[in-house]
Amino acid sequence: MDTNLIIVIIYSYLLGSIPFGLVLTKIFLKKDIRTVGSGNIGTTNVLRTGNKFLAMGTLALDLLKGYISVYITIFYFESLTSLSALICFIGHIFPIWLKFKGGKGVATYLGVILALSYKFFLIFGISWISISLLFRFASLSSMISALIVFLYAYFFEIGNNILILFIFFVMILFTHKENILRLKSSTENKIKL
Numbered sequence: 155m156d157t158n159l160i161i162v163i164i165y166s167y168l169l170g171s172i173p174f175g176l177v178l179t180k181i182f183l184k185k186d187i188r189t190v191g192s193g194n195i196g197t198t199n200v201l202r203t204g205n206k207f208l209a210m211g212t213l214a215l216d217l218l219k220g221y222i223s224v225y226i227t228i229f230y231f232e233s234l235t236s237l238s239a240l241i242c243f244i245g246h247i248f249p250i251w252l253k254f255k256g257g258k259g260v261a262t263y264l265g266v267i268l269a270l271s272y273k274f275f276l277i278f279g280i281s282w283i284s285i286s287l288l289f290r291f292a293s294l295s296s297m298i299s300a301l302i303v304f305l306y307a308y309f310f311e312i313g314n315n316i317l318i319l320f321i322f323f324v325m326i327l328f329t330h331k332e333n334i335l336r337l338k339s340s341t342e343n344k345i346k347l
Contacts, residue, residue, distance in 0.1 A: 158231050158234065159234065160239075161231070161296065161304050162227055162231050162237060162238050162241070163241050165223065165226065166202070166223045166227070166237070166238040166239075166241035166242040166245065167241050167242070167245040168245065169219045169222060169223045169242055169245065169249075170219060170220070170241065170243060170244065170245025170246045170249075170255060170262060171245035171246065171249035171250055171251060171257075172215075172219055172249075173195045173249055173250075173251060173252055173254070173256065173257075174211070174212050174215040174216055174219075175194075175195035175196055175197065175199065175200045175212040175216070175257065176188065176195045176252070178200070178208050178211050178212055178215075179200060179203060179205075179208060182205070182208055183203060183208070185203065185206065187199060187200060187203070188252075188255075190202055190203055194257055194258065195252070195256060195257045196212065196216070196257035196258055196260070196261065197209050197210075197212045197213040197216065197260075197261055198292050198345075199227070200212045212261070213234065213261050216246065216257070216261035216262050216265070217261045217262065217264045217265035217268070218247075218265055219242065219262060219265060220239075220242055220243070220246075220261070220262040220263065220264065220265025220266040220268075220269070221239055221265035221266070221268050221269045222265075223239070223241075223242040223265075223266070223269075224238055224239050224242065224265070224266050224269035224270060225269045226238075227239075230271065235270070236314065236315070236318040238315070239266045239269075239270065239318055239322075240318060240322075242262060242266060242321065243259050243262055243263060243266060243325065245284060246259050246262040247329055250254055253283070257329075258326070258329040258330060259325065259326060259329050260296045260297075260300075260326065263300065263322055264278065264279075265297045266322075267303060267319075267322075270314070270315055270318075271311075273306075273311075274303050274307070274319070275313075276307070277299075277302060277303050277306050278288050278299045278300070278303050279299075279300065281295070281299035281302045281303075282295045282296065282299040283295075285298050285299065286345060290344040290345050291333075291337065291342055291344060291345065292336060292345045293330050293333035293334075293336075293337065293342060294342075295331075296326060297323075297326055297328065297334075298326060300319075300322060300323045300326045301323050303319055303323075304316070304319040304320050304322070304323045305325035307319050308320075
């Protein structure tokens with residue numbers, strides 16, 4: 155097997171699998187975030203602890219690990235960029251340290267798309283904020299924004315990011331399957347803006 159392939163898979167997965175939401179809440183709140191709210195280790199659930207600074211820290215660090223993983227790959231192993239992006243994302247969703255029960259991947263996805271193209275990042279951000287202001291559902295905003303990024307790439311970009319962005323959209327739908335059910339039954343929690 156190609157040595158570069160193995161190297162990229164290892165560091166992308168390990169970076170992606172760092173559970174910053176869990177680490178930060180254990181250090182600063184002496185709590186296990188998995189016993190709070192939805193039990194998820196991501197930004198939205200960390201926000202449910204009432205600590206906005208830890209939620210922002212979780213968002214920033216989860217974003218950063220996605221960005222660093224892809225940035226390193228672009229610099230040293232450019233042909234494996236899409237693989238690195240995918241493996242890092244998978245690492246966040248299925249971290250080995252937490253028995254493969256991780257977050258929903260949106261913040262890590264943000265870091266990945268920022269490394270791929272600042273346009274993707276801006277489109278996601280503007281879409282997310284707009285949809286959140288309209289409907290006040292973080293999950294819905296994330297899913298639709300990921301779709302918008304994919305559609306933008308499909309219609310306006312020339313490159314090899316289209317497939318990986320479609321895979322990300324499908325995986326974000328998968329990680330939000332419970333949210334989709336709650337949206338359908340009108341029991342999904344709204345975000346406070």
